[in-house]
Amino acid sequence: MKALLVCEVREGKLLDASYELLTFADKLGAEKVAVLVGSDGSVPQFDGRVYLADAATLGEYNPAAHKAAVLAAVEKEQPDVVVLCHSSYGWDLAPRLAAALKAGQVTEIVALVDGGFEVGCCNAKMRRQVRPAGGKAVLTVQAGAFAAAAPQGTPQVERIDVAADGQGLTFGGYEPAEAKAVDLGRAEIIVSAGRGIGKKDNVAVIEALAKAFGGELGASRPVVDAGWVDHSRQVGTTGQTVSPKLYVACGISGAIQHLAGMKKSDFVVAINKDKDAPIGEVADVLVVADVLQFAPVLTAALQK
């Protein structure tokens, strides 16, 4: 078994998540070969071969050129699986590779089970096993599902030259994240509102609870997208990553992207009507209740 690991570079730096791919390949028992569009300074450190295409020429986001670079490495190595992070880069590039190779793709793998790949579905409430139908497969791996390997060793670097044709797409650079009005990363207590609060007016109920705890208000993505709470308070993959001493999730079901942003919290309390909600997986205490009824009672209890 051989795995071609597609590493990821952003603003000139290798992303740490690339080291999770090494762990995944070890779990598969696969020989590891890496490929990336980057520079000498962004090559992953491990004892193996690395194919390097030049990001300065190709651009950091140029799917057609990146596809060509990975396919050049596939041609040389003939791997059984091509593995990417399940990230904005990975889920964009993986189907392009799968189409070119006419390979089955498995998205957002959370575990390996007896030779099958386990993935979450139905908002993390259920799991599926997928077994690609022979030949090569293209895989994306959920962030954090496989711990990052320590950088170790010196790779043999081989350069790949491919054309930079963007096929109608031009990358115009990055727009930086908005300045954070609130740095939730430093908060000791965060009380977050989720979709379960029902409507904008009810944000006040959660705010009152946050105040009673002496903490900051946080929110899950749907609440921010609906315009109920400012983006600067969003916890999750596309918001802030937090690690407070206490995290109180109010009416948050626990989508993977939210869990990724708060699972480093020391102590997690979830208040949710649904006993089976995925947030229960990471909660130290799950209060099964309607958050709009329970939060005011808890607020009063804290104020005593």
Add this chain to the structure above:
Amino acid sequence: MKLLVCIKQVPDLESRFKPAADGLWFDDNDLAWRLNEYDEYAVEQAVQLKEQLGGEAELTVLSIGPDRVVEAIKKALAMGADKAVHVQDSAAHQKDPWQIASIIAAYAREQGFDLIFTGMQSQDRGSAQVGVLVAELLGLASATTLVGFSYADGVVQAKRELEGGLKGLVSLRLPALVTCQLGLNTPRYPTLPNIMKAKKKEIRPIPVADLLKEESLAPTTSFYAPARKGGGLVLEGEPSETALKLVNILKEKTAVLR
């Protein structure tokens, strides 16, 4: 300009799921169905573009599935799509993303769409593959995870959502395909007059066998609830008692409450 938006009908994700008899997907009895949330943003963006272009644009909506998906199609029509295609397939849930994409591509190839919109993923399966696969099968430029969109003179200016609040700026020359992320716009609620108008719009049925020529490349082999790690304490009952219990636990187990 010819626009296509691809939509999927999904169950309400607040539902409780149990495996169907075949053990490969969920039992679809007693579920409430709705338009995939990501696709609502796709429909809205397509309708906004049609409005911007005035009379020259035609917007088609396509969905694959059993008869019930017509409800999702009608919603898209009521939001402002002009006509629809229903690819009739009572076993759509057994198809893998490669097959679904090949069905869409087989239809779209004949029609010569200038711009195709999809959600970035479905809420139930979440493979995030179909949109880009369609683009690749048709040889179109594509960009994923859009949270910003504008169009002028044959070029789409898009903003892709990356991690940690960073965004990637991309321009795409038509023909192209984009996949839409939550927060891209504010999807409209269909008004009653538009719901009435939608009833008169054409929904063309096409049997899936006319479009599907591909075998599955990544079949599902089992479907189940995740094993519960447990460990966490579950509190149920009268709110006032539960709240006191919780406060005591927090005093005992954390350093944040005195």
